Amino acid sequence: MSGLLIERPLPHGGRLVERVVTDKKVARKMIQGCPTYEIKPTLHYETGVPVRNVYREIMSICYGFFSPVEGSMKQAEVERVLKERRLLNEWIFPYPLVFDISKDDLNKLGVTVGDRLCLTLKGKPFAILDIEEIYEIDPEELAYKTFGDPETNPEVVQQKFDKKHPGWVIYRSHQPYVLAGKYTIINEPKLKPPFDRFWFPPRKAREEFDKRGWRTVINHQTRNVPHVGHEFLMKCAAFTGDVEPCHGILVNAVIGVKRRGDYPDEAIVEGHEAVNKGGYIKPERHLVSIVLWDMRYGNPLESLLHGIIRQNMGCTHHMFGRDHAAVGEYYDKFATQILWTKGIPSFGFPAPPTEVPYGLKIRPQNMREFSYCPTCKEMAYSETCGHKREKLSGSFLRGMVAEGVQPPSIIMRPEVYKVVVKWWKKFGYPFCNEKYVINKEKELEVDLEDL
Amino acid sequence: MSGLLIERPLPHGGRLVERVVTDKKVARKMIQGCPTYEIKPTLHYETGVPVRNVYREIMSICYGFFSPVEGSMKQAEVERVLKERRLLNEWIFPYPLVFDISKDDLNKLGVTVGDRLCLTLKGKPFAILDIEEIYEIDPEELAYKTFGDPETNPEVVQQKFDKKHPGWVIYRSHQPYVLAGKYTIINEPKLKPPFDRFWFPPRKAREEFDKRGWRTVINHQTRNVPHVGHEFLMKCAAFTGDVEPCHGILVNAVIGVKRRGDYPDEAIVEGHEAVNKGGYIKPERHLVSIVLWDMRYGNPLESLLHGIIRQNMGCTHHMFGRDHAAVGEYYDKFATQILWTKGIPSFGFPAPPTEVPYGLKIRPQNMREFSYCPTCKEMAYSETCGHKREKLSGSFLRGMVAEGVQPPSIIMRPEVYKVVVKWWKKFGYPFCNEKYVINKEKELEVDLEDL
Numbered sequence: 094m095s096g097l098l099i100e101r102p103l104p105h106g107g108r109l110v111e112r113v114v115t116d117k118k119v120a121r122k123m124i125q126g127c128p129t130y131e132i133k134p135t136l137h138y139e140t141g142v143p144v145r146n147v148y149r150e151i152m153s154i155c156y157g158f159f160s161p162v163e164g165s166m167k168q169a170e171v172e173r174v175l176k177e178r179r180l181l182n183e184w185i186f187p188y189p190l191v192f193d194i195s196k197d198d199l200n201k202l203g204v205t206v207g208d209r210l211c212l213t214l215k216g217k218p219f220a221i222l223d224i225e226e227i228y229e230i231d232p233e234e235l236a237y238k239t240f241g242d243p244e245t246n247p248e249v250v251q252q253k254f255d256k257k258h259p260g261w262v263i264y265r266s267h268q269p270y271v272l273a274g275k276y277t278i279i280n281e282p283k284l285k286p287p288f289d290r291f292w293f294p295p296r297k298a299r300e301e302f303d304k305r306g307w308r309t310v311i312n313h314q315t316r317n318v319p320h321v322g323h324e325f326l327m328k329c330a331a332f333t334g335d336v337e338p339c340h341g342i343l344v345n346a347v348i349g350v351k352r353r354g355d356y357p358d359e360a361i362v363e364g365h366e367a368v369n370k371g372g373y374i375k376p377e378r379h380l381v382s383i384v385l386w387d388m389r390y391g392n393p394l395e396s397l398l399h400g401i402i403r404q405n406m407g408c409t410h411h412m413f414g415r416d417h418a419a420v421g422e423y424y425d426k427f428a429t430q431i432l433w434t435k436g437i438p439s440f441g442f443p444a445p446p447t448e449v450p451y452g453l454k455i456r457p458q459n460m461r462e463f464s465y466c467p468t469c470k471e472m473a474y475s476e477t478c479g480h481k482r483e484k485l486s487g488s489f490l491r492g493m494v495a496e497g498v499q500p501p502s503i504i505m506r507p508e509v510y511k512v513v514v515k516w517w518k519k520f521g522y523p524f525c526n527e528k529y530v531i532n533k534e535k536e537l538e539v540d541l542e543d544l
Numbered sequence: 545m546s547g548l549l550i551e552r553p554l555p556h557g558g559r560l561v562e563r564v565v566t567d568k569k570v571a572r573k574m575i576q577g578c579p580t581y582e583i584k585p586t587l588h589y590e591t592g593v594p595v596r597n598v599y600r601e602i603m604s605i606c607y608g609f610f611s612p613v614e615g616s617m618k619q620a621e622v623e624r625v626l627k628e629r630r631l632l633n634e635w636i637f638p639y640p641l642v643f644d645i646s647k648d649d650l651n652k653l654g655v656t657v658g659d660r661l662c663l664t665l666k667g668k669p670f671a672i673l674d675i676e677e678i679y680e681i682d683p684e685e686l687a688y689k690t691f692g693d694p695e696t697n698p699e700v701v702q703q704k705f706d707k708k709h710p711g712w713v714i715y716r717s718h719q720p721y722v723l724a725g726k727y728t729i730i731n732e733p734k735l736k737p738p739f740d741r742f743w744f745p746p747r748k749a750r751e752e753f754d755k756r757g758w759r760t761v762i763n764h765q766t767r768n769v770p771h772v773g774h775e776f777l778m779k780c781a782a783f784t785g786d787v788e789p790c791h792g793i794l795v796n797a798v799i800g801v802k803r804r805g806d807y808p809d810e811a812i813v814e815g816h817e818a819v820n821k822g823g824y825i826k827p828e829r830h831l832v833s834i835v836l837w838d839m840r841y842g843n844p845l846e847s848l849l850h851g852i853i854r855q856n857m858g859c860t861h862h863m864f865g866r867d868h869a870a871v872g873e874y875y876d877k878f879a880t881q882i883l884w885t886k887g888i889p890s891f892g893f894p895a896p897p898t899e900v901p902y903g904l905k906i907r908p909q910n911m912r913e914f915s916y917c918p919t920c921k922e923m924a925y926s927e928t929c930g931h932k933r934e935k936l937s938g939s940f941l942r943g944m945v946a947e948g949v950q951p952p953s954i955i956m957r958p959e960v961y962k963v964v965v966k967w968w969k970k971f972g973y974p975f976c977n978e979k980y981v982i983n984k985e986k987e988l989e990v991d992l993e994d995l
């Protein structure tokens with residue numbers, strides 16, 4: 094075979110983390126006599142509305158999406174991550190991930206280093222946390238340090254972070270004590286429909302790629318119902334590859350706490366599925382999947398996490414657009430593309446993440462914009478089409494949908510719109526509102542059986 | 545910069561061949577006292593219609609399109625090319641290229657090894673040939689050996705070559721004596737309009753890429769007026785690249801003897817230009833150029849020559865479709881793609897041409913088909929779209945044009961059709977007929993001044 098052929102990369106860190114005990118007898122033994130603690134959503138430090146649920150981090154860690162991370166980080170690891178975006182084992186990782194707990198809860202629990210804590214979810218045993226360290230954090234400091242600031246990161250940070258940034262709020266809303274140590278899921282949650290059929294943890298994703306004969310796979314990150322611009326981004330970015338276009342397109346939707354005005358997660362996954370069910374991209378070439386994660390909107394930093402997740406899932410390529418995983422203008426519009434083509438020294442990347450030791454193997458495909466061109470009579474690419482085009486604004490499209498107007502099929506496929514309407518009927522509104530967010534954190538995406 | 549970035553390849557063989565003397569005084573001195581010989585078109589061995597003009601080979605060699613070839617090949621080199629598709633200097637090359645002459649002409653000239661021959665074109669001094677060897681060939685044997693046969697090349701040759709194959713006819717129509725030796729152009733021909741503005745010999749092409757800031761450039765081989773399917777092939781294949789889509793798209797049209805029913809060369813180059821003038825692909829990202837060559841239609845072998853020409857011009861990528869440079873069913877439809885992904889051992893390629901010693905550096909992008917999808921409402925890619933589509937048949941489109949019907953703009957851009965009509969008016973017919981072919985070989989694409 095040709096040396097130009099790109100092979101599926103190893104998982105980040107060299108091997109998949111898999112910390113799921115499936116033998117119930119063993120699991121019951123493991124939690125015998127353990128103190129238990131019911132996981133609760135992280136509430137906004139000012140408004141009390143849910144902004145995160147650590148159960149999603151535990152899921153993503155134990156199923157290997159975040160390999161090589163194995164648990165709640167120790168203090169030294171959090172510091173290294175914030176300073177160099179490296180774990181203590183040298184592998185790159187962008188965000189601190191911790192199991193945070195209030196002083197009250199810590200006192201009530203009375204656990205100390207060496208204890209095994211049984212975490213319950215919806216009242217059922219879910220995972221264990223083997224406590225290796227307990228330490229205090231300053232959530233506000235953590236929030237600032239996680240995302241950077243214009244003085245420290247002048248290459249890409251344009252604006253000081255504040256409470257208008259949902260990722261900053263997540264860290265600011267952390268409880269001040271951290272129980273650090275490895276997680277192990279001892280009672281596998283069942284994903285609820287429609288999420289169950291999109292659940293492809295890394296090992297299963299890699300097996301699915303094998304089954305489909307996909308050597309090269311490009312990932313499409315999404316937190317949106319796809320309009321035709323997204324469809325074109327997927328179809329066109331997939332023409333990269335090696336000696337032929339990428340064999341597969343993996344849509345990986347980030348499922349977690351929504352912002353007001355986002356589409357509901359249910360509509361997002363089924364909307365993407367409608368693209369392949371409708372034949373716009375053959376189902377044989379297109380797979381919709383999910384990862385549980387409360388988006389931090391860290392643009393270049395988030396893109397690193399996205400690269401890690403999708404490399405772990407077995408992708409060879411990852412498409413990145415303008416304003417990747419961004420909100421507001423905290424970062425340069427092209428911060429992610431800068432990171433992947435030149436690096437961002439102040440974040441610990443004097444070279445792109447694919448070029449540093451202990452870096453990533455997944456390859457970026459940096460893309461510009463698509464919008465409808467009335468002359469070409471198609472969704473046209475900004476770097477190709479020389480005509481005057483209307484910018485395809487997601488907000489405009491959302492406005493149209495909110496008014497009950499079906500967008501023209503050239504902007505949104507009718508099959509996708511049908512999905513929006515289906516969930517609109519169920520939730521009473523096409524977009525997420527506070528009620529959806531609060532209810533979602535009560536019900537979650539999973540159910541658990543008795544152990 | 546990232547190690548994933550693809551740099552412009554060196555010319556094939558390590559350096560550009562440039563054998564053009566521009567100082568007229570020097571040139572006059574060089575041909576002082578030389579015997580002269582007027583280049584004539586190669587005529588079909590049965591019908592007498594022109595099938596080739598060696599002046600095009602001399603142009604392509606001396607301007608470096610065929611680097612590292614420097615002249616008419618010696619007998620040992622022809623044999624090595626036919627056996628291993630390697631030159632005597634080891635670099636890969638697919639075809640024998642010789643200056644052939646009849647016994648009569650050779651006798652009249654009376655030249656021997658060591659002589660310098662002045663080749664004239666349209667009665668003007670054009671180039672010199674420093675004779676290093678004179679030998680006899682069997683044109684029929686040469687024709688058979690050049691293209692392969694089902695016994696020797698079972699991987700891709702499906703049918704014995706015969707006089708229905710225009711490339712076979714070219715070699716079969718060669719004169720039986722070869723004057724081998726290096727060519728040097730001593731009187732630069734002037735390309736006639738419209739060809740002059742598309743003349744980018746390798747050095748100039750590379751300079752133009754620099755000027756445009758194109759690091760990655762993908763080549764589109766053409767001998768056709770572009771329909772929208774071709775436009776999509778170009779636009780979509782260009783999404784390959786490295787960390788971002790290819791910066792430039794080079795259209796390189798093969799200009800030479802036409803087959804009946806082909807579009808005239810003038811319509812081909814201006815038709816492609818209309819794509820960028822019309823804004824369907826920005827002129828900043830799209831460059832139309834030509835190479836002088838009488839197509840041999842050797843499918844995988846021709847693709848090697850195409851790779852060599854475009855690598856010499858500075859391209860990083862080359863798109864290859866089904867039936868690349870093919871006519872009839874002599875070769876497997878995917879013979880070119882097989883060559884570039886696995887190699888064809890019987891032609892001397894146990895691995896792809898990018899993986900063998902003295903091989904090519906340009907990277908293949910193997911593409912499938914585009915055709916209009918009424919559901920997607922666009923030119924859809926066979927590996928993406930799951931709907932029922934009509935195959936976009938070039939013959940059907942040509943039939944429509946021949947009937948005077950303007951094809952729908954979704955099939956052929958109106959700006960391109962206008963070009964077809966412009967040359968139709970000039971030549972009296974939208975496609976090449978015998979009159980066009982005979983006339984073209986009289987007038988050629990160039991004029992020469994006195995020396």
